[in-house]
Amino acid sequence: MSEELKLSILNKLESENSIADTKTAFVDVSPETILGALKSLESQEKVNYKTLTTEFWTIEAEGQDQIDNGSYEARIFYAVPAGEEGITIAELNSKYGKVASLGQGKAFQNKWVKKNGSSIVRLVDSIVDQIKADLEVVQATGSHPNTNVIRDLKRRSLIKQNKVLSYSVSKGANFSTELKKQATDLTVEMLHSGAWKNAEFKKFNFDSLGVNPSGGHLHPLMKVREEFRQIFFDTGFEEMPTNEFVVSSFWNFDALFVPQQHAARDLQDTFFLKEPAVATELPEFWETVKDVHEKGGYGSIGYRYPWSQEEAKKLVLRTHTTAVSSQMLHKLAQEPYRPAKYFSIDRVYRNEAVDATHLAEFHQVEGIIADKNMSLGSLIAFMDRFFQKMGITKLRFKPAYNPYTEPSLEIFSWHEGLNTWVEIGNSGMFRPEMLRPLGLEEGVQVAGFGLSLERPTMIKYGVDNIRALVGHKVDLGMVESNPACRLDKKMGKEVFQSAVETAN
Numbered sequence: 001m002s003e004e005l006k007l008s009i010l011n012k013l014e015s016e017n018s019i020a021d022t023k024t025a026f027v028d029v030s031p032e033t034i035l036g037a038l039k040s041l042e043s044q045e046k047v048n049y050k051t052l053t054t055e056f057w058t059i060e061a062e063g064q065d066q067i068d069n070g071s072y073e074a075r076i077f078y079a080v081p082a083g084e085e086g087i088t089i090a091e092l093n094s095k096y097g098k099v100a101s102l103g104q105g106k107a108f109q110n111k112w113v114k115k116n117g118s119s120i121v122r123l124v125d126s127i128v129d130q131i132k133a134d135l136e137v138v139q140a141t142g143s144h145p146n147t148n149v150i151r152d153l154k155r156r157s158l159i160k161q162n163k164v165l166s167y168s169v170s171k172g173a174n175f176s177t178e179l180k181k182q183a184t185d186l187t188v189e190m191l192h193s194g195a196w197k198n199a200e201f202k203k204f205n206f207d208s209l210g211v212n213p214s215g216g217h218l219h220p221l222m223k224v225r226e227e228f229r230q231i232f233f234d235t236g237f238e239e240m241p242t243n244e245f246v247v248s249s250f251w252n253f254d255a256l257f258v259p260q261q262h263a264a265r266d267l268q269d270t271f272f273l274k275e276p277a278v279a280t281e282l283p284e285f286w287e288t289v290k291d292v293h294e295k296g297g298y299g300s301i302g303y304r305y306p307w308s309q310e311e312a313k314k315l316v317l318r319t320h321t322t323a324v325s326s327q328m329l330h331k332l333a334q335e336p337y338r339p340a341k342y343f344s345i346d347r348v349y350r351n352e353a354v355d356a357t358h359l360a361e362f363h364q365v366e367g368i369i370a371d372k373n374m375s376l377g378s379l380i381a382f383m384d385r386f387f388q389k390m391g392i393t394k395l396r397f398k399p400a401y402n403p404y405t406e407p408s409l410e411i412f413s414w415h416e417g418l419n420t421w422v423e424i425g426n427s428g429m430f431r432p433e434m435l436r437p438l439g440l441e442e443g444v445q446v447a448g449f450g451l452s453l454e455r456p457t458m459i460k461y462g463v464d465n466i467r468a469l470v471g472h473k474v475d476l477g478m479v480e481s482n483p484a485c486r487l488d489k490k491m492g493k494e495v496f497q498s499a500v501e502t503a504n
């Protein structure tokens, strides 16, 4: 059918050179069908076409009633008998109902009838039913020469405007009446048979939005990371730069008031670098850190041991992103005071035996909030809100110990599947022994928390072995089959559009 239509369009062009209006040239074919054929012919440059819009008016049901039975006012006129007596208003209303109430006003206005006491009598002997006549013109021609008439009929909801699209067509650059089947794809068969040599290929339509790409799945960890990032941004946090995996022990431990003998600084727990093994220098304020370790200050008696520069210079793979926070807080302290909220989500390393729930390399989600007049209550309230946004509503906090926070709280969340509380993170109020040497003025408190990205991801995706989340063990089926992993449509569209823009 559509091939036939295309051929008849081409043949008509061949004999008449152009088609002024497809509406009259192809009376029985719908505008959609015509457009389909024209688009296809246009893509082969066989034709050019322009869209024509024709507006016309059709008669509404009430309009049709007035064509068939006369306008309401005319019907009222004919209902009033000639002569002095006329008809009582009561009788007119009971006999004509709706027509009486709608038509009386106009009949009075037209001076066809008038009131005489409780009756209505005729003023003229005969009338011209102009409304009916106008409606008949519209019905016959689709319009009316007098635009006031159109406006009036439309206001009375007797007619309705309609539009038809049609097209004017002319010959394209490749015009011919011969229709060749166009190939969409270059196939293996075409290559084998040599058919590609004579094949005509369909042009690419770069304006088409195409099919939503099914690829582009985010790894579950990255998906959850994006969700965390969005929550942080929504709650006014700034992202910390986290591209340094190697840091000095100074930033990873000493600046955090972790004593140099602390178990965490053991080879068993921390990866120390072999080459280079030490940082070339320590930050200028290192002596303030040394002092607080050795002698205390800010209400503390310190650890009272000889602090070693060499120990502080040892390079490590950062064991927590608090090594990033310590540097950020130091930077913040160099500027005039302002409340600040920072977060980071990135990799950390621990020299741990790998098992179903532990990896030597994992991700930490860390947030710090610097402000005046903050309490542990502020931190708990914040975490309640933060996790609620993640869909985690059952939280519990348990007192804990960190060298750099006091008080410290472990964060537990209820795991529905396991029917138990699982630890998801650690938090606390940073100690003055850590904050003051970094340069933060008295009165500024900093609350912080850290959690692994892997734990909530495992809970969310029902993964019970952490190794399923890394390296070649990632089960792509899990990623693809889990709707939560899919790039949402909007993201897919953006990716696709930017690809098209780059291609253009």
Ligand SMILES: N[C@@H](Cc1ccccc1)C(=O)O
Binding pocket: 319, 320, 321, 322, 366, 402, 405, 425, 426, 427, 428, 447, 448, 449, 450, 451
């Ligand atoms: N650094 C802690 C988390 C933490 C961050 C900030 C404040 C308190 C705790 C950890 O690795 O578990």
